[in-house]
Structure formats: C-alpha cells, structure tokens
Amino acid sequence: MKAENTELGLMAISLDDSEDNIMRFARMKYDGHLCLYTPDCSISISDFIVKRTKQEAIQLAKRLSYPASHVQKVGNAFCSGWGIRHDYRDNYFFANYE
Secondary structure (H helix, E strand, C coil), X not given: CEXXXXXXXXXXEEXXXXXXXXXXXXXXXXXXXXXXXXXXXXXXXXXXXXXXXXXXXXXXXXXXXXXHHHEEEEECCCCEEEEEECCCCCCEEEECCC
C-alpha cells in the first residue's frame, strides 16, 4: 500500500499492508548551487535519515535492499550528509516523521 500527500511532500509505503511495517519518505529538490538535495516538503532536514559518511549510508541502503547508487548528498547551506533516495523517478528520500 502506498499513500502520498503531494501537498505536504510526504509518502508512506506499507511493505506488508500492516500499520507496523511502514517506510516513510519526504520530497527533496536538487539545489545546483549547493550541489545537493534540500527539503521541499513540510519537514526539516533533521527529520531525514542522514548519515555522516557515504559508507554508512551505503551500508544502511544495502540493509534496506536498496542499491548503493541510491545514496545521494543531502542537506542545506549549514550542514550536509548522505541520504537514501526512494527511486530515480521521484525525489523522495527516507525520513523519520509521524
């Protein structure tokens, strides 16, 4: 089951159609001046699942069955890190929000 709120820029996917196992994503946009993805949704950068190093993000991506190529640089003008992109067809990244 997939639920998307395009107005807020949030998406949730239930892997087994239960309320217990939900993966949450939030929309980001690419900033060419900073050369990274910045939040384009109703949550802040602190709510995204961001790893300090690319290797940590790649290990997490592999544990979640995502390829290493889905690891992208994310952040804002004050901080940056590495996040995991949901799919190349959209700009949603793993996030931790309620």
